[in-house]
Amino acid sequence: MQFSPIQLIAPHYCSSCGRIGELLCEHCKYNIVSEPFEACILCHKLTLPMQNICTGCKPSFTKAWCVGSRSEGLKELLNRYKFERTRAAYKPLAELLHSTLPLLPTNVIIVPIPTIAPHIRQRGYDQTVLLARQFAKLRGLGYTPLLRRKTNSIQRGATRKQRVRQASQAFMAANCSGYYLVIDDITTTGSTLNAAAKALLDAGAKEVWVAVAAAQPLDD
Ligand SMILES: [Zn+2]
Numbered sequence: 001m002q003f004s005p006i007q008l009i010a011p012h013y014c015s016s017c018g019r020i021g022e023l024l025c026e027h028c029k030y031n032i033v034s035e036p037f038e039a040c041i042l043c044h045k046l047t048l049p050m051q052n053i054c055t056g057c058k059p060s061f062t063k064a065w066c067v068g069s070r071s072e073g074l075k076e077l078l079n080r081y082k083f084e085r086t087r088a089a090y091k092p093l094a095e096l097l098h099s100t101l102p103l104l105p106t107n108v109i110i111v112p113i114p115t116i117a118p119h120i121r122q123r124g125y126d127q128t129v130l131l132a133r134q135f136a137k138l139r140g141l142g143y144t145p146l147l148r149r150k151t152n153s154i155q156r157g158a159t160r161k162q163r164v165r166q167a168s169q170a171f172m173a174a175n176c177s178g179y180y181l182v183i184d185d186i187t188t189t190g191s192t193l194n195a196a197a198k199a200l201l202d203a204g205a206k207e208v209w210v211a212v213a214a215a216q217p218l219d220d
């Protein structure tokens with residue numbers, strides 16, 4: 001018996017409601033973006049929506065946006081993307097960022113946080129590169145993978161102090177000038193984003209902003 005290519009592809013189902021069709025259905029996508037994330041991505045204290053840095057934290061980046069906390073549909077979608085090789089999840093995640101972020105100046109360059117090499121090998125793709133590139137495409141903005149990893153330290157499972165130390169040594173950047181938006185999938189303490197922003201500023205960037213799909217407190 002011959003199988004048509006479509007039968008060989010397992011059907012997608014919505015990560016939030018389970019409906020067959022897409023990795024995240026329009027209804028659940030709308031539900032996620034209609035509840036703006038109202039916390040600092042560094043210390044998780046409450047903030048105003050669309051201002052995800054509190055007045056107490058002073059990171060190297062000057063603006064931050066986050067789609068939501070790593071819970072429910074967003075958590076399932078990210079888990080499938082990161083741990084179950086659901087490569088196509090970069091599309092709904094980029095659409096969530098697209099719906100969450102305000103209009104950006106046309107000279108902003110999109111920069112992904114580079115994924116640790118063993119993780120790329122495990123998955124067969126670099127999830128942050130796919131996400132950042134797709135977001136740049138949706139917005140018609142420039143995309144340049146300017147950051148390089150100096151180490152392969154894994155942040156998951158590390159304490160806040162370890163994360164800050166590991167992250168501070170993690171990145172280097174090629175010559176920069178102008179304005180950058182750094183994109184990552186998940187942030188816990190913001191230390192990776194902070195170190196990435198610092199590396200870009202050290203390399204000549206004028207200003208760095210950050211955007212993430214999800215934030216999760218360290219004790220989760
Ligand atoms: Zn759904």
Ligand SMILES: [Zn+2]
Pocket residue numbers: 040041042043044045053054055056057
């Ligand atoms: Zn804070």
